[in-house]
Amino acid sequence: MSRFRVDEGLLWSLRGVAFLAGTIVVFVVAFVGWEASAALRSVGLSRFVTDPSWYPSEGLYSVLPMLVGTVLVTAGAVLTATPLGIMAAIFCNHYAPAFVARPYRRMIELMSGIPSVVYGFWGLVTLVPLIAQVEPPGTSLLAGIMILTVMILPTVTLFADSSIGRVSEEYTRGAAALGLTRWATVCHVVLPAARPGIVAGVFLATARAIGETMAVLMVCGNVVKTPGSLFDPVRTLTANIALEMAYAMGDHRSALFVTGLVLFLLIVALVWGAELAGEGRARG
């Protein structure tokens, strides 16, 4: 076969794979939309936000408490994990001696590979009883935030670590030559230069937090109610689907697909936000 033919073959197989990946996404979204449309028609779009609560057996379908639950759990975890992850990455790159930094990195990589059900199980048997000592029942928004924080921390840390590691030594040397302290160098020179990579990591971690199901389901209590405090139980959108899909039928089943659609829109909004943040940076 000539070089040209090989090239041509590769090109077409890459196109094929790209097309396949694209169509699968389109099909999944179309399928979810199709399944959801039954409930959207018979129940009506507005009742998914105006109904007093989610009681499918009584024909009440508000997804609002779950949306609030997902947003609170995610925001709490991202707001906690971001500073922790950035600080861990700074420590690894600029403060820790090599014999500490190396095993530390390995440990974080390992952490990112632990399945979520293991985190959930640990949370249920260790974290939840601890929280219950402060305020029962223990399964709560707080437990969800803590477990999710631990789960997305590796993502934030690894992204921050690699982008901080890639900041040119010329900058750190130049800053040191100006008589700047290590901390000033990190805050004012290294972090601004590493920002794009750090932001990418935070967005990826956010997406993971929104989609996380198992661990959150195990520690959050899953009561459909907008939480009034950190110690109240919450149900997230993902948990809602996982909990009820086994027995849901008719409008109820279709309403679960509406929940999925809301999740999808949340992710779209996130990606859009990431895009805007990227553009803002490029211009600024």
Add this chain to the structure above:
Amino acid sequence: MSSEHPTEGNEALFEAENLTLVYGDTPAFEGVSLSIPAGEITALVGPSGCGKTSFLMSLNRLSDLVPNCRVTGSLRLGGQDILSSEVDLIALRRRVGMIFQKPNAFPFSIRKNLTFPLQEHGVRDRDKLATLVEASLRDVGLWDEIKDRLDAPALSLSGGQQQRLCLARALALKPEVLLLDEPCSALDPLSSGVVEDLIVSLRGRYTIVIVTHNLAQARRVADQVAVFWVQGGAGRLIESGSVGQVFEDPQDELTRSYVTGQRG
């Protein structure tokens, strides 16, 4: 040419005695004894890898940043031992500024490049900052070129402008000494000429140590010249003296063949 500049009588600012720098077990330079007179321009020349950059980095203790790099011997700045572990590195580096081969303007605005090191060194007053920004940019002849776009990213400047910005950034901190590591070698000939003229214009106000591969440049700008050479696996100082002496009447055979262009 050298007769135009004072070559005798200036007090030594840096005094290195038997100075050695090693990376792990490998010496970069060994047994260097050199005094650098205050207010003059001293050029360090020599072939690649003979330890010129390493020597420069020992003068502001930037060598501390390299893991397992150690400096031994004696090094004094104005009589003070600067190899001691008690030396305030922040104060030392503020006193001894450094410019690198590749311009290293930070990835934010021109203005912030100048103000942020000043702020870190305790200058908070806005008017004072603005005055210092203007003065240092005027010093390097950049003010008229960029006064209307101080908030543009520093990396949008040309290479030569960036190098002058780095110089302005160092000058704004009012150092006594400027260490210049091949400041022109990454620039086009035109910018290189501008930066060279700038260095000459700073003579007398600062003590300047410049590393250069360009012997003609050393001859044009320097008062004193120190020639480094690799001997026995480590860089050594083989000759030092006034420009006139080193270029016209070198004592060392290697220096003679180096300055006449036969070696190096």
